[in-house]
Amino acid sequence: MASELNLPKxxxxxxxxxxxxxxxxxxxxxxxxxxxxxxxTCGEENTHEGxxxxxxxxxxxxxxxxxxxxxxxxxxxxxx
Numbered sequence: 655m656a657s658e659l660n661l662p663k664x665x666x667x668x669x670x671x672x673x674x675x676x677x678x679x680x681x682x683x684x685x686x687x688x689x690x691x692x693x694x695t696c697g698e699e700n701t702h703e704g705x706x707x708x709x710x711x712x713x714x715x716x717x718x719x720x721x722x723x724x725x726x727x728x729x730x731x732x733x734x
Contacts, residue, residue, distance in 0.1 A: 658724050658727075659720055659724070660720060661716065661717065661720055662716070665709060665712065665713055667691075667705040667706070667708070667709045668705075668708060668709070668712070669693040669695060669696060669698060669700055669705075670698070670700050670704050670705070670708055671693065671696050671698040671700070672693060672695050672696040672698070674693045674694060674695030674696060676693070676694040676695060677691040677692060677693055677694060677700070678691070678692040678694055679691040679692065685702040686702065687701060687702055687703035688701055688702070688703065689701065689702040690702075691705060
C-alpha cells in the first residue's frame with residue numbers, strides 16, 4: 655500500500671489569515687507555542703502553535719483523501 659500513496663514529502667506551514675507560506679521570524683533551535691511568525695504576504699502575526707495546528711489539519715485531510723482514493727480504486731477493481 656505504501657507504494658500507492660501519493661503524498662508530498664514536505665509540507666509548508668500556511669498563514670492562518672491568507673494562506674501565505676513565507677514568514678519572518680527569529681531563528682531558534684526550538685520554538686515555544688507562543689512564538690510569533692509574521693506572514694510576509696499579509697503582515698499578520700501567527701503563533702507557532704496555530705501554524706502547527708493548521709498544518710496538522712491539512713496533513714490529515716491530505717492523508718485521508720489519499721487513503722479514500724486507494725480504497726475506492728481497490729473496491730472498484732474488486733467489484734468490476
